[in-house]
Amino acid sequence: MNTIDLHMHSIFSIDGTYQPEELYAMCKKQGIRYMAIADHNSVRGSRKLLDVKKEDDPAVVPAIELDCTCEGKDFHLLGYGIDVKDPVYEKIENDFLSQEIQNGEARLAYTREKIGFQFEDAVIDRLKILGVITPEAIMEACMMDERNRKHERMQPYLEGGSRSDNPMVNFYWDYFSQGKEGYVPTVFPKLRDMVDMIHSQGGLAVLAHPGNNVKEEEALLKAVISCGIDGMEVYSSYHSAEQIQYYKKKAQEAGLLETCGSDFHGKTKPSIHPGQCDCPDKEREILEKALKKIL
Structure with a gap:
């Protein structure tokens, strides 16, 4: 049974379904020990849960999923162990929402x-x-x-x-994704700048579902890694078995953390459930040690 899910979205994402407290209850029922609400460009879901939760199990990792760019390509960057009360996140969210309303x-x-x-x-x-x-x-x-x-x-x-x-x-x-005919260009911050910001708060910067954005392009992956990321979301609901092995190998070669996340949203992804993505025992132990350092 998987005990870690570091990628879920609440109602504070523009495409999420559930309140943070509901996600917490789901994770507790599933036996998840470490969870993270990583809303799109918002810390409000993570912050709300941290403010109201009264139990230690599952542990809640402060988190966000940031839209950013590298080499002209859009990426999602997960930030873990961040300061969810830093006012910088309010500006990031407001900038994102103002563009998305027009888009x-x-x-x-x-x-x-x-x-x-x-x-x-x-x-x-x-x-x-x-x-x-x-x-x-x-x-x-x-x-x-x-x-x-x-x-x-x-x-x-x-x-x-x-x-x-x-x-x-x-x-x-x-x-509507980048490269498709209906894509609407949006101004996102640079990936390197977001990595630096996360690090300045003592957090970990992790590339989300690389199979969806990198698509096994070696040069592009190298450019992303050079920005100083700490890990890759190797175990993702988006990844095939072959992609998991590919990114596992690349993460190990670069000395990066291998993380695990379902990317659960609710009704917009009905086939995805909390705790759906598992990772091997060895990787789980390494990941748990890294999480304990930022909690």
């Missing part, structure tokens, strides 16, 4: 005009989180609209389709 309008237009899906504006308004309409929420609205059921582009996301395991987040990856 949402562009994505709505693309979905209607280029993809050809239909949706009700009133439904879109109900699905907004923190004023943001995410690609996942757009897809949720489109899947609720019967007019789209026979649309050719909707078929992969419906039951039995090739993208039906996590249709909402898959819609994001297929149409």
Whole structure:
């Protein structure tokens, strides 16, 4: 049984479903001993749980997932053991949200005009989180609209389709992630700067789900490692068995920590559950020792 999940999202992520306290209860029920709420560009979920939790098991690792760039490529950087009360995180979140509110309008237009899906504006308004309409929420609205059921582009996301395991987040990856036609450019901080910030607070900087962003590009991975990261999320719900072995080897060659995270969100990734990703006993022991140093 896996006892570590260092990558979960709460309602304070623009695409999360559950309150921090609900995530804590789920982890406790699962027998998880170390957990982290790593919301997108926000420490509010992590901070709230740290403020209200009254038990020591599971241990809560202060965390965040930061959007940042390296070599012109967008990455997600996990920060562990950070100071969640540092005002720098409020600025990071506000900068991110102000851009995402504008980006949402562009994505709505693309979905209607280029993809050809239909949706009700009133439904879109109900699905907004923190004023943001995410690609996942757009897809949720489109899947609720019967007019789209026979649309050719909707078929992969419906039951039995090739993208039906996590249709909402898959819609994001297929149409709005970097390199896709519907991608909306966003100004993110430099990865190296975010690594330095995390280190200045005594924390650990870990590259999230590298298989999704690095895609086994050796030169790109080398550039990311050169920014001073402490670890890679080797054990991720996104990774195939082959990718796990690839990033395990690369992490060990670079002397990096191998971390474990489900990237649980809730309804936007229905096939993912807390504690879903396991890691071998040896790596778990090393990871637990590293976590104890930052708690």
